[in-house]
Every structure is written in C-alpha cells, then in structure tokens.
Amino acid sequence: MTSSTLAGPAPAAAPAPPLAARAASVGASPVREILALTERPEVISFAGGLPAPELFDTEGVRAAFDRVLAEEPQRVLQYSTTEGDPALRAAVADRLTGTGLPTGPADLLVTTGSQQALTLLATALLEPGDTVLVENPTYLAALQCFGFAGARVVPVSSDDEGIDPGALAEAVERERPKLLYLVPTFQNPTGRTLPLARRQAVAEVAARHGLWLVEDDPYGELRFEGEPVPRLASLPEAADRTVLMGSFSKVMSPGMRLGWLRAPGALRRACVIAKQSFDLHCSTVDQAAAARYLTEHDLDAHLDRVRASYRQRRDALVDGLSAALPPGSTWNRPEGGMFVWARLPEGHDATALLREAVTHDVAYVPGAPFFAGSPDPATLRLSFTTHTPDEIREGLRRLGTVLRAGS
Incomplete structure (x- = not known):
C-alpha cells in the first residue's frame, strides 16, 4: 500500500476570497454593452459618443x-x-x-x-x-x-x-x-x-x-x-x-x-x-x-472644420426626427456638442424598443441609465457625430420603422 493511498483524497481547495463590495455593487456601463451590439458595419448607430474618425487630423x-x-x-x-x-x-x-x-x-x-x-x-x-x-x-x-x-x-x-x-x-x-x-x-x-x-x-x-x-x-x-x-x-x-x-x-x-x-x-x-x-x-x-x-499646428482651424461638419450632422438628425419618432415626442436642438435628447410619448419604453431597433440595423442609447433617481423610460440619447447626413437620414428611416410602429 502506497503512502498516497493511506493519506486518502486531497482536501477540496477553499474558494478564493470574494470581490470587494464596491466591485460587486457597481454594474457595467449599459452604453458599453450597447456598443457591443452595434459593431456590425451595417448598423447605423446613434449610440456612441464618439468623434468622427474621418475628421481626425491624421x-x-x-x-x-x-x-x-x-x-x-x-x-x-x-x-x-x-x-x-x-x-x-x-x-x-x-x-x-x-x-x-x-x-x-x-x-x-x-x-x-x-x-x-x-x-x-x-x-x-x-x-x-x-x-x-x-x-x-x-x-x-x-x-x-x-x-x-x-x-x-x-x-x-x-x-x-x-x-x-x-x-x-x-x-x-x-x-x-x-x-x-x-x-x-x-x-x-x-x-x-x-x-x-x-x-x-x-x-x-x-x-x-x-x-x-x-x-x-x-x-x-x-x-x-x-x-x-x-x-x-x-x-x-x-x-x-x-x-x-x-x-x-x-x-x-x-x-x-x-x-x-x-x-x-x-x-x-x-x-x-x-x-x-x-x-x-x-x-x-x-x-x-x-x-x-x-x-x-492650428487646432482652432481644425476645430472649425469639425464644427462645420457636426453642425450639418446635427441639422440632419434634428430635422428628421419628426418623421422618425412617434407623434407627441419631444427633442431639443443643442448649439454644439454631440448629443440630442429626445422623449417618446408616455407608455413608450426606449430600453425595450432598442433590441427591435438593432434588428433593423439602427441603434441609440436609452435614457434610463443616466438617471441617478427614478429613471424616465421614455427618454433616449442620440449622437449625431459619427455618420454623414445621408447616413443619418437612412438611420432615421430605419428608426421610424421601429418607433412609429403601432403609433
């Protein structure tokens, strides 16, 4: 009889200590999770707050x-x-x-x-x-x-x-x-x-x-x-x-x-x-x-080009929202930046509608995760920076197919 037989089976390893409470209590970014859904090149995404890569001063x-x-x-x-x-x-x-x-x-x-x-x-x-x-x-x-x-x-x-x-x-x-x-x-x-x-x-x-x-x-x-x-x-x-x-x-x-x-x-x-x-x-x-x-280099001259392009893109988005969103929706017209904030009529849930939108190759960010208090499920964030005006218009056509269905 060998010594290993006499010793019997090795004891089960003890589990590793748990994660810190803060790591367990803070969830992943829903925006990052959404971006993972929109990596397919055919998706027109209004989700990410990304600068337009073709406008970089490479x-x-x-x-x-x-x-x-x-x-x-x-x-x-x-x-x-x-x-x-x-x-x-x-x-x-x-x-x-x-x-x-x-x-x-x-x-x-x-x-x-x-x-x-x-x-x-x-x-x-x-x-x-x-x-x-x-x-x-x-x-x-x-x-x-x-x-x-x-x-x-x-x-x-x-x-x-x-x-x-x-x-x-x-x-x-x-x-x-x-x-x-x-x-x-x-x-x-x-x-x-x-x-x-x-x-x-x-x-x-x-x-x-x-x-x-x-x-x-x-x-x-x-x-x-x-x-x-x-x-x-x-x-x-x-x-x-x-x-x-x-x-x-x-x-x-x-x-x-x-x-x-x-x-x-x-x-x-x-x-x-x-x-x-x-x-x-x-x-x-x-x-x-x-x-x-x-x-x-002249950063301000570069920014002039970026701002001119972003203004055109904002205009394409804002001007097309009345045809894409359900009647009774509201939205703003920012003087700069990257985002438009919209609200669908009562009873609409932008989070629930997102997965249907992705099946139509268009995406946005639901507004609910941005609230520290009780969220407003009818809100959504739309970024206008990463697509041309023509692409934005096509994205809004796809979005309207989802959001206006049954309105």
Whole structure:
C-alpha cells in the first residue's frame, strides 16, 4: 500500500476570497454593452459618443509624433513626471487664459482622459458615505465613478436649461453634500447648456454652503452656433472651490487618452499623489506629441472644420426626427456638442424598443441609465457625430420603422 493511498483524497481547495463590495455593487456601463451590439458595419448607430474618425487630423498628429521621436527620442520614450509634460501644460494654460480663465502651467495636472481626472477627484475628496449631488440625468460614467468611491449620489431636479438652482439650494441644505458634479456645456446625455444666470446661482450656493464644484467640460470647444457662456471656474464666487476638467478626446484624438484638471493647489497636490499610485504618469510620448501639435499646428482651424461638419450632422438628425419618432415626442436642438435628447410619448419604453431597433440595423442609447433617481423610460440619447447626413437620414428611416410602429 502506497503512502498516497493511506493519506486518502486531497482536501477540496477553499474558494478564493470574494470581490470587494464596491466591485460587486457597481454594474457595467449599459452604453458599453450597447456598443457591443452595434459593431456590425451595417448598423447605423446613434449610440456612441464618439468623434468622427474621418475628421481626425491624421497628418498633423503623425507629424507631431514624427518630430518628437526624431528630435527627442530618449526623453519621450522615458518615464516622466506625474504632473505632466511642461510644454503640454503650458499649451493648455495658454488656451484657457485666452478664453478668459487666467491659468498657469502649475495649475494643471495631465490625466489619462478626463475620466481619470474624475477618479482622482473621487479618491482625493470622497469618503464612503459622503454625499454627491448630480444633475438628473447626468453622465453615466460619473455615476459609476462615485459608486466605486462608496459615495451616496443624490439627483437634483433639472429642466431644459439644466440644473434648477432653487432645487439645488434645497438639496444642499437638506443633504450637506461634499461636492456637486456638473457638465454645464453641451451636457452628456442631454446636450443642454446651463445659462449664465444659473451658473452664477450655482456658484453662489457653493460659496454660501461650502461645497466643491466639479465642472466637466469635454464638449465646450464644439460650439457651432450661439455665444460661449463663461465657465463656472471663471466666476469669482466659485474660483476657490471649482475643479475644471477637460479632454483632448473630442478635439484631437480619444486614442491618445489625454485630459487634464485645473484645481486649487492643495486638492491638485492630493490628485497628483493619487495618480502616482494609479499609473505614475500619462504616456510621455503621447504628451510630447500633443504638446508639439498644439504649438506647431492650428487646432482652432481644425476645430472649425469639425464644427462645420457636426453642425450639418446635427441639422440632419434634428430635422428628421419628426418623421422618425412617434407623434407627441419631444427633442431639443443643442448649439454644439454631440448629443440630442429626445422623449417618446408616455407608455413608450426606449430600453425595450432598442433590441427591435438593432434588428433593423439602427441603434441609440436609452435614457434610463443616466438617471441617478427614478429613471424616465421614455427618454433616449442620440449622437449625431459619427455618420454623414445621408447616413443619418437612412438611420432615421430605419428608426421610424421601429418607433412609429403601432403609433
């Protein structure tokens, strides 16, 4: 008899420890799940908030990479500082200063897209159980981010002009939040822009009650009609308590994964330390190329071409919605950005209708996941950026086949 026989069967392995509670409690992005359904090339998708790839300045970006790799290969292929490439921070600071927000390079931290900026802020500011106020509806990934931080997210009533200052003041007094998160210009998902009077009221509430303002501005440079509205960060009442986040994803290239945050010194330093623990720093070569692009190419001329194309695409979408959506539907006409927000008549469920739409090779994003409170199932978000006007018109024809059936 062998020793293994005497020992008997090996004991069953113990299960691995469970996932952290936050990982189990925060679901996957429904938008990302929808995008997986629409990868077939024949699908005309109004779902993704993606810039138009044919409008990328491919030659200019390639030239910028070629220059930095030819002239400074040892530097741009090496590790670099957490705060970010000095030339890139200087270029961003110059652009912000030129729009009426005096900014120095030292005021900025370069991040892996503005999404990381939001994660760094949540790490630096929020304890589990802290309260965060958001517009309703709001950017879906922000809800995920605050959920991972263990925050309690409270929606504030909003209307066609954005967050309601009166409702905000009541919520601040009732909830005692640590921060308010806003996308005040061409908001995702609604495309709305908060008017100056409301921005001033928001700044006054923040100053009076002592809370942080997080101003997410990835779309502000995509205005193709109307007059710009001053940033919250530029208002005197909010200057010492506003974090401004921006991104190169919508104006240069999302694949470079570069964004930035502008914040008061102590908070910015805390974000630098948090970033050191996440990824040390953003890609050195991508930062160097972005800085070279901004100094040697005319980003504004490039954006003029992008804005002109997006305006045509928005017009094709908005002008065709009356024939595509059921009678009684409503929608807005944003002055820029990437999104139109629509609402079907009572009794319609945009989530339930989506799978039928995909079988007709057209897609959109249901509005329900963007709500922090009770969702409105009749809402949907339509992006107009990634298809030509003719493709948009064909997509609306397909959409009408689904949404107007039985109306």
